[in-house]
Amino acid sequence: MKETIGAFHFEEDEFITIALAHYNRFKESAHYDQKYKWYVLKELNEFMERSVITKETVGEIVHYLKKENTSSGYFVYWRSLLEFERFSITHEEQCTDVLRTLYDDEKPFKERLNEATRQSHSCGYSLGAPLLGYLLAAFDYTSYPMYKKEVLETFKNMIGAHEKLGRAADNYSQYVELCKHLLPFVAREVKHATMLDVQDFLYCITKYRELFVPVSIHYLKHLSEKPYEEAEDARVCALLKMVHGAICEIPELSSLCIQKARELTTFKNDSYPSLVIYTKEQEGHVKLFLEIEKDEIRYGIMDEHEKDMDVIHRIEDFSFSRLRQKYETAYERLIRLNRQTVREERASYGKREESERQLVSFEHKVQFPSLYFEDEERLKRQIQSALKNGKHLIFAGPPGTGKSKLASEVCKSYGVQSVFTTASSDWSTFETIGGYHPTREGTLAFHPGLFLQCFKDDRTKKEQNKWLIVDEMNRADLDQAFGALLSVLAGDRVSLGFQAENGKNVTISPQEEGRDAVHEYSVPSSWRLIGTMNTRDKATLFQMSYAFMRRFAFISIHPPSEITEKVLLRYMNKWGIESYPFITELTKLWHVINQYEQIGPALIQDVALFTKDEGDFTSAFQLFLWPQIHLFEQEREFMNEICSLNFIDEETIRREWKDEQ
Numbered sequence: 001m002k003e004t005i006g007a008f009h010f011e012e013d014e015f016i017t018i019a020l021a022h023y024n025r026f027k028e029s030a031h032y033d034q035k036y037k038w039y040v041l042k043e044l045n046e047f048m049e050r051s052v053i054t055k056e057t058v059g060e061i062v063h064y065l066k067k068e069n070t071s072s073g074y075f076v077y078w079r080s081l082l083e084f085e086r087f088s089i090t091h092e093e094q095c096t097d098v099l100r101t102l103y104d105d106e107k108p109f110k111e112r113l114n115e116a117t118r119q120s121h122s123c124g125y126s127l128g129a130p131l132l133g134y135l136l137a138a139f140d141y142t143s144y145p146m147y148k149k150e151v152l153e154t155f156k157n158m159i160g161a162h163e164k165l166g167r168a169a170d171n172y173s174q175y176v177e178l179c180k181h182l183l184p185f186v187a188r189e190v191k192h193a194t195m196l197d198v199q200d201f202l203y204c205i206t207k208y209r210e211l212f213v214p215v216s217i218h219y220l221k222h223l224s225e226k227p228y229e230e231a232e233d234a235r236v237c238a239l240l241k242m243v244h245g246a247i248c249e250i251p252e253l254s255s256l257c258i259q260k261a262r263e264l265t266t267f268k269n270d271s272y273p274s275l276v277i278y279t280k281e282q283e284g285h286v287k288l289f290l291e292i293e294k295d296e297i298r299y300g301i302m303d304e305h306e307k308d309m310d311v312i313h314r315i316e317d318f319s320f321s322r323l324r325q326k327y328e329t330a331y332e333r334l335i336r337l338n339r340q341t342v343r344e345e346r347a348s349y350g351k352r353e354e355s356e357r358q359l360v361s362f363e364h365k366v367q368f369p370s371l372y373f374e375d376e377e378r379l380k381r382q383i384q385s386a387l388k389n390g391k392h393l394i395f396a397g398p399p400g401t402g403k404s405k406l407a408s409e410v411c412k413s414y415g416v417q418s419v420f421t422t423a424s425s426d427w428s429t430f431e432t433i434g435g436y437h438p439t440r441e442g443t444l445a446f447h448p449g450l451f452l453q454c455f456k457d458d459r460t461k462k463e464q465n466k467w468l469i470v471d472e473m474n475r476a477d478l479d480q481a482f483g484a485l486l487s488v489l490a491g492d493r494v495s496l497g498f499q500a501e502n503g504k505n506v507t508i509s510p511q512e513e514g515r516d517a518v519h520e521y522s523v524p525s526s527w528r529l530i531g532t533m534n535t536r537d538k539a540t541l542f543q544m545s546y547a548f549m550r551r552f553a554f555i556s557i558h559p560p561s562e563i564t565e566k567v568l569l570r571y572m573n574k575w576g577i578e579s580y581p582f583i584t585e586l587t588k589l590w591h592v593i594n595q596y597e598q599i600g601p602a603l604i605q606d607v608a609l610f611t612k613d614e615g616d617f618t619s620a621f622q623l624f625l626w627p628q629i630h631l632f633e634q635e636r637e638f639m640n641e642i643c644s645l646n647f648i649d650e651e652t653i654r655r656e657w658k659d660e661q
Contacts, residue, residue, distance in 0.1 A: 015159060015219045015235075016185055022215045023201050024189040031210045033573050034200055036070070039566050041141035041196060044068055048139050053103070058096045062088040065138055067562070070374070075146065076134040078375070087125045094123045102132070103139050109176070113169035129172040137196070145179045145199035147172050154206040157238035178202075209246035213320040216243050217297060221315055225294040243290065249365060250324050251415040288327055299323055301330035360414055360465070360526035362388040368409035371402055372574045372601075374560045374567070383410060386553035387528060392489075394473065396533040397557035399628055401600030403532035406557065407469045410530060418467045421450055423476040423531075429483035434506070436498065446498040446506055448521070451485055455521045465524045473531035478548055484508060488523050489551050536597075536630070559600045563591040571601050577608055582615050585647045589617060589625075592645065596638045597629055618649040622656060 026032055044065070051061050066081040088095040101107075101116040113132065120127045133147030149165065152175050165171045179198040186201055187193040204211050216239040223236065289309075290299040297318055300309030310326050312318050366383050373379055386393055393410070395403040404420075411418035429435070434449040448458055454466040470476075479486075484494040485508065493509040500506050500519030508521045531552070560567045565587050572580055580586075590604050607620040621642070629638070639657055643650040 013159070014222055015215075016182070018218050018222065019158075019205050019215045020185060020189045020201065022211060022218065023204055026204060026208070026211045029210070030576075031208060032204070033570075034204065035573075036566060036570050037075075037196065037200065039569070040068060040070065040075075041137055043566075044138040045141060048103075053096055053099050055092045055096050058092055058099065059085075059088050061099070062095065065135070068138075069134065076130045077377075080128060080131045081134075083125070084131060087120070087123070091123045091125070094119055098127070099135070102135055110169070110173050113173055117167070117169045127168060129168040129175070132168060132172045133175070141196045142194035145176065145195040145202075147175050147199075148203070151199075151202050151206045152178070154242070155202050158205070158235065158242075160235045209249070210320045213243055213246050213323065214318055216240075217292060217318055218315050220292045221294065221297065224292055246320065247288070247290075247323075247327065249367070250327060251364075251367075251413050288330070290323075300326055360416055362414075362526070364414055366410055366413045368406060368413065370574060371405060371409060372570050373402070373406075373557070375558070379406075379555065379557075382553065382555050386555070387414075390525075391553040392529040392531075392551055394531040394533055394552045394554050395557050396535050396554055398536055398559060398598040398600055399534055400602035400604070401557045401559055402602055403557050404469070404471050405602070407471075407530040407532060411467050411469070416465065416467050418469050418530075419450065419454055420469045420471065422471040423473050423481070425475050425477070427476040427481040429481065432481050433483050433485065433496065433508075434498065446500055451482075452508070452521050454527065455523055461518055463522065465527055467527060468529045470529065470531045472534060474533045482548065485523075486548060486551070557600075559594060559598050563587060563594055568604070571605070572608065575605050575608065577605075577612060580608060580612055582611055582617075582647075585615070585617060585645075586611070588645060589621070589642075589648075592638075592641050593625060593629070595641075596634055599625070599628055603628060615647065617645075617647045618652050621648065621653065626656070 047064060047068075048061075051057065053061060062081075062085050066078075066085050069075050069078065069081050084095075098116045098119050101112055101119060104112060107115075116132075117127050129147050129149065133145060136144035137146045149171065152171070153165070155178070165174070176195075179195055179202070182198050182201070183193060183195065186198050190197045205215065206212060220236065220239060287302055288300070289302050289307075291297070295313065297312045297315075298307075298309050300307060302309070308330060310322070312322075362384070366380050366387075383393065387410075393407075395406060397403055408418065408420070424431075430449065432449045432451050434447055434452050436444040437447040439445050448456070451468065454464070454468050456463055484496060487494050488508045488510060491510055493507060496506040496508070498506045502518050504519040506519050506521070508523065510523055510525065565583050568583055568587050568590070572578075572583075586604065586608060589607070590599075593599055603624055606624045607617070610620045610623070611617055639653065642648055643653055
């Protein structure tokens with residue numbers, strides 16, 4: 001790494017200068033949410049400074065490191081620390097030696113890494129580079145950066161460095177070397193910069209499209225003002241691929257089935273870069289495009305005859321949000337023109353017109369940027385895997401954990417419209433599938449229920465693909481309410497006992513059968529149902545047949561495992577509540593409640609909004625929290641603990657409690 005990075009002269013490279021300037025502005029934006037790292041690592045450093053690593057204490061130390069780890073952002077994968085904790089229990093002496101070796105500043109850095117990995121290998125345990133980074137940053141975050149392989153690889157592509165990765169110790173050593181080279185340049189933009197500032201820069205520049213897209217465009221525009229250099233080809237392709245990937249992840253474009261980036265990057269006249277984005281099987285038809293010249297940046301939609309584009313002359317006026325907005329507004333036109341072209345071609349061959357319903361790409365990575373979950377990476381993996389494998393979803397958890405909002409965010413992330421409804425114990429197939437309704441003429445006519453309305457517009461009779469979100473799903477008799485839909489989801493065509501306006505029996509079938517008459521409803525293969533279940537309602541939870549359950553993936557949504565001010569600050573950031581003055585009081589209140597009964601952050605958000613001006617926690621408890629608490633044996637003990645809080649009016653709370661008894 002020293003040879004490669006050392007040969008790469010940062011002080012002569014405009015990309016680093018551009019990236020750091022954008023990064024400094026990005027940290028002041030609403031998109032930046034990495035401040036929590038400083039709080040977490042500062043506390044870890046203070047803990048490690050107080051600790052003495054011995055055979056007797058190593059288990060406690062490792063447990064604390066595991067407890068303080070966050071699985072989101074730049075911290076280490078939770079399973080790595082779980083396995084390291086097991087190692088500290090089964091091999092106390094060897095784990096003690098590993099930590100002592102890593103933290104021995106008198107030995108050369110690379111020698112420490114190699115020796116620590118050898119010590120762990122001798123016991124059959126492997127220290128990965130991310131874990132090495134976390135352990136060292138927990139010891140001294142000003143000197144040791146945390147590590148992610150994809151960040152290192154992506155940034156190396158950005159700067160044109162190509163040294164391959166190898167063993168864990170070598171990879172982390174290579175990463176530290178890179179950070180050391182960058183530290184003086186980060187210090188120009190950030191006062192008192194440390195290694196944490198460097199790794200924060202690297203993480204943001206490779207992970208946030210709101211940052212790396214403007215940086216990439218700015219640098220590519222800079223190149224367009226210079227004579228063409230073949231040596232820049234690899235870096236230009238890498239930056240264009242990143243921009244292409246960011247565009248592909250725009251939820252509104254997720255149904256376009258965009259081609260892979262490796263087929264798309266081009267150079268025009270050997271002078272400036274351009275990016276043309278094709279949809280699969282439609283190359284030559286309507287396209288999204290992005291072109292960068294020395295005098296202007298153009299982006300928008302084009303076909304064989306015209307371009308609908310925006311033109312920007314000053315790089316300061318360009319942003320990813322503007323690019324995204326343009327593509328989003330062009331989306332409907334893109335779909336319409338592509339469909340028109342495809343229909344014309346297929347008609348010439350006597351083929352049936354393509355369905356108008358929206359397609360969904362399950363290769364798209366699910367995102368829910370407005371929500372915070374302690375185990376966000378787990379949720380994303382489980383949701384993406386389940387949907388990709390044809391499963392419907394059920395989010396199960398205590399009240400207020402964000403299940404309903406998450407369901408809506410998943411639909412938005414995949415760029416699909418959704419219908420939201422709340423289940424009822426009165427539900428039957430009449431509400432869900434449909435039945436006869438009286439007409440103005442005094443006759444009866446079939447009217448589709450909630451489910452069938454997802455597949456066909458009742459007014460225009462056009463096919464559609466709206467996902468269905470069913471809140472509090474376990475309130476209904478699910479097998480009775482879903483009825484024939486279960487058979488259709490299994491791949492069968494079902495005829496209902498109702499006649500449509502054309503006199504034929506209403507049928508429901510899988511999409512593959514291509515039913516489009518007025519009496520026919522087809523369920524798209526990409527249609528999904530997302531339900532939520534309140535795990536507190538034990539009487540009705542999971543009261544469903546195996547036939548129903550096997551069509552769903554059940555994903556648990558938990559409140560945070562520990563209620564701390566750091567955790568609450570992360571939620572505040574997502575909620576857009578700035579400078580909340582009662583963070584300590586609200587943390588204590590949530591902590592006390594969750595010792596007795598689990599409640600989620602949505603209820604705490606209500607309390608935060610109610611108390612942010614005057615801090616009336618007594619009223620907030622009465623309005624939002626007390627109705628959610630259902631205790632029996634421990635109710636007196638719980639009320640005593642609530643009343644012991646110095647920001648709660650004990651007399652008011654006890655009077656209301658007594659009235660309810």
